[in-house]
Amino acid sequence: LAIPPQTTLADALRTMLGLTGTKVACDRGACSACTVWLDGKPIVSCMFLAIDAAGHRVTTIEGLARGDDLHPVQAAFIAHDALQCGFCTPGMVMSCAALLDSVPAPTDAEVRAAISGHLCRCGTYPHVIAATLDAARVRKS
Ligand code: FES
Numbered sequence: 001l002a003i004p005p006q007t008t009l010a011d012a013l014r015t016m017l018g019l020t021g022t023k024v025a026c027d028r029g030a031c032s033a034c035t036v037w038l039d040g041k042p043i044v045s046c047m048f049l050a051i052d053a054a055g056h057r058v059t060t061i062e063g064l065a066r067g068d069d070l071h072p073v074q075a076a077f078i079a080h081d082a083l084q085c086g087f088c089t090p091g092m093v094m095s096c097a098a099l100l101d102s103v104p105a106p107t108d109a110e111v112r113a114a115i116s117g118h119l120c121r122c123g124t125y126p127h128v129i130a131a132t133l134d135a136a137r138v139r140k141s
Pocket residue numbers: 023024025026027028029030031032033034035044045046047
C-alpha cells in the first residue's frame with residue numbers, strides 16, 4: 001500500500017483493504033475492539049501506524065478460519081452465545097485465540113486477564129470466558 005504516514009493500521013485494514021471485520025469503536029486505545037495480531041501477538045490497531053507493520057505478519061479476524069472451518073474460539077463463541085451486537089467480538093476472538101496459542105490450557109483468571117482490556121457494552125464477558133475455556137478443551141482433545 002502507498003499510504004500517508006499517519007494512517008493507522010486499523011484504517012488501512014478497513015478503508016484501504018476492505019477488511020472490515022476489524023472494528024473501530026473508541027479509536028483511542030481504550031476498548032480493544034480493533035485488536036489484530038502482529039506476528040501472532042494481539043495489538044490495538046487504532047494505536048499502531050500502518051507503516052510500522054511493514055515487514056511484519058498481520059492477522060485479522062478474516063484470517064482465523066480456514067475456509068468453512070472456523071477457529072475453535074470462533075466456533076465456541078457461537079456455541080456459547082458469546083456475542084450480542086458483535087461490535088467487540090472480533091477483537092475478543094483475536095485476544096482469546098492468541099491466548100490459546102501461548103497458553104493452551106488457560107485458567108479462568110488467565111482468560112479474564114487476556115480480555116481485561118476489552119470493553120463489551122452488551123456484557124458478554126461470562127460467555128466469552130466460558131467459550132474460551134471450552135475452545136481450549138476442544139483443542140486439547
Ligand atoms: S478502537 Fe482501538 S482500542 Fe478502541
